[in-house]
Amino acid sequence: MNEKQLRRSLAVLPIGTVIKLTSLSARQIRYYETQELVFPERSEGNRRMYSLNDIDRLLEIKDYLNDGFNMEGIRKVYAMKKAQAAAEESQKLSDADVRRMLRKELLNSGGMLEDNLTKLPRRRI
DNA sequence: ATTCTAACA
DNA sequence: TGTTAGCA
Numbered sequence: 001m002n003e004k005q006l007r008r009s010l011a012v013l014p015i016g017t018v019i020k021l022t023s024l025s026a027r028q029i030r031y032y033e034t035q036e037l038v039f040p041e042r043s044e045g046n047r048r049m050y051s052l053n054d055i056d057r058l059l060e061i062k063d064y065l066n067d068g069f070n071m072e073g074i075r076k077v078y079a080m081k082k083a084q085a086a087a088e089e090s091q092k093l094s095d096a097d098v099r100r101m102l103r104k105e106l107l108n109s110g111g112m113l114e115d116n117l118t119k120l121p122r123r124r125i
Numbered sequence: 126a127t128t129c130t131a132a133c134a
Numbered sequence: 135t136g137t138t139a140g141c142a
Contacts, residue, residue, distance in 0.1 A: 016127065026128080027135060045142070047128060 011041040011049040018050050022058045029058065035071040037061055037078070 001009075015026055022029070032038050033048070038057050040048040064074045 014128075025135075027137085030129090031135080045128085 008052040011051045011054070013050040013052075013055070015048050015050070018055060018058065021055050022062065024058060024062065032058070032061055032071075035075070037071065037074055 013021075015029060018024070018029055019026060029038075030048075033040060038050075038054055038061070040050045040054055043049050061074055064077065069077070
């Protein structure tokens with residue numbers, strides 16, 4: 001796991017901050033946890049601590065709810081996403097591979113990087 | 126001041 | 135889901 005993903009997975013936000021960031025009530029946020037849709041960590045004093053990924057997850061849940069999904073329905077959505085990820089893993093076509101291929105395409109097909117800019121002919125002003 | 130669990134008008 | 139009670 002790289003630094004960026006590591007930071008996003010760090011549980012450092014108390015529920016009060018999560019409330020402000022998601023516009024969800026404490027009641028809802030805690031309830032979704034009992035429904036096993038989010039899994040916040042716990043601090044020493046038993047306080048729930050959320051990560052940025054948890055924030056994204058809560059916002060997603062919010063959207064699914066607006067689309068008419070119920071708790072178990074949303075749970076199934078994430079179950080499928082997990083199965084999907086496992087399938088891709090077995091096929092060795094991971095997200096990292098996709099990004100690697102895309103970057104190669106961009107570098108060859110023409111041009112938006114500083115390397116190329118420095119090689120362009122100078123123009124007088 | 127903030128969050129937690131449990132319970133209910 | 136909201137709200138309130140009684141703790142930590």
